[in-house]
Amino acid sequence: MEDSPDPIIEAYKKDIDRTLIRENLKLTVEERFRKAMAVARFADELRRAGREWRARRP
Amino acid sequence: MTNFEALLAALARNEVAFIVVGGAAAIAHGSARYTYDLDIVYERTALNMERLVSALAPYEPYLRGAPPGLPFFWDVRTLARGLNFTLVTSLGDIDLLGEIAGGGGYHDLLPNAVALEIFGSPCFALSISQLIRAKRAAGRPKDFEAIAELEAIQEERGE
Numbered sequence: 001m002e003d004s005p006d007p008i009i010e011a012y013k014k015d016i017d018r019t020l021i022r023e024n025l026k027l028t029v030e031e032r033f034r035k036a037m038a039v040a041r042f043a044d045e046l047r048r049a050g051r052e053w054r055a056r057r058p
Numbered sequence: 059m060t061n062f063e064a065l066l067a068a069l070a071r072n073e074v075a076f077i078v079v080g081g082a083a084a085i086a087h088g089s090a091r092y093t094y095d096l097d098i099v100y101e102r103t104a105l106n107m108e109r110l111v112s113a114l115a116p117y118e119p120y121l122r123g124a125p126p127g128l129p130f131f132w133d134v135r136t137l138a139r140g141l142n143f144t145l146v147t148s149l150g151d152i153d154l155l156g157e158i159a160g161g162g163g164y165h166d167l168l169p170n171a172v173a174l175e176i177f178g179s180p181c182f183a184l185s186i187s188q189l190i191r192a193k194r195a196a197g198r199p200k201d202f203e204a205i206a207e208l209e210a211i212q213e214e215r216g217e
Contacts, residue, residue: 006205008202009202009205009206009209010206012202012203012205012206013206013207013209013210015203015206016203016206016207016210017090018210018214020090021088021089021090021207021210021211021214022214024088024089024090025088025211025214025215027088029086029174029175029176030176030177032085032086032088033062033063033082033085033086033176033177036062036085036092036093037059037060037061037062037063039092040059040060040092040094041059043092044059
């Protein structure tokens with residue numbers, strides 16, 4: 001870690017959800033990638049559903 | 059969606075010398091931020107570029123965001139003429155980097171990189187310290203949150 005904390009980074013750090021980090025650190029590297037890909041699949045599905053809804057709008 | 063597993067397997071199968079950098083390396087270290095592509099720093103030797111070309115050729119690499127129909131040929135000559143390539147493939151997006159700010163090229167990064175096995179494929183990834191240095195050197199406002207998260211990971215690990 002850097003010796004002298006950067007005040008900008010420290011400000012951003014306050015908003016980091018450490019519960020997500022702690023959960024990820026319990027996983028293996030492979031499980032972290034599988035989780036990330038599952039998130040991506042969900043995001044793709046949300047985008048598809050959004051497109052479909054927009055297309056159906058009168 | 060980028061198929062990290064298949065891309066890493068293709069690189070490993072062809073014995074490409076590379077280091078995972080960027081968001082994918084951050085995921086390996088525990089980041090909860092999703093990345094849409096696989097970023098790698100590749101060794102710029104003739105043999106390794108041949109291997110890289112062979113590894114990706116079956117997946118139809120093309121310049122990401124470029125209009126279709128450009129005379130882009132995925133071969134060693136193209137790779138040797140450039141340095142960094144942002145590509146789309148049938149397995150997803152991959153960025154091939156000859157070097158990165160704050161880190162240099164493959165041989166500069168390798169001594170401090172971490173050896174991982176991801177989906178059964180051996181590979182190297184930047185260490186958290188290297189990732190932080192690279193993101194600081196990039197100096198983009200969008201990286202501030204990523205740096206903050208990486209430092210938080212270090213703190214959670216007690217480093």
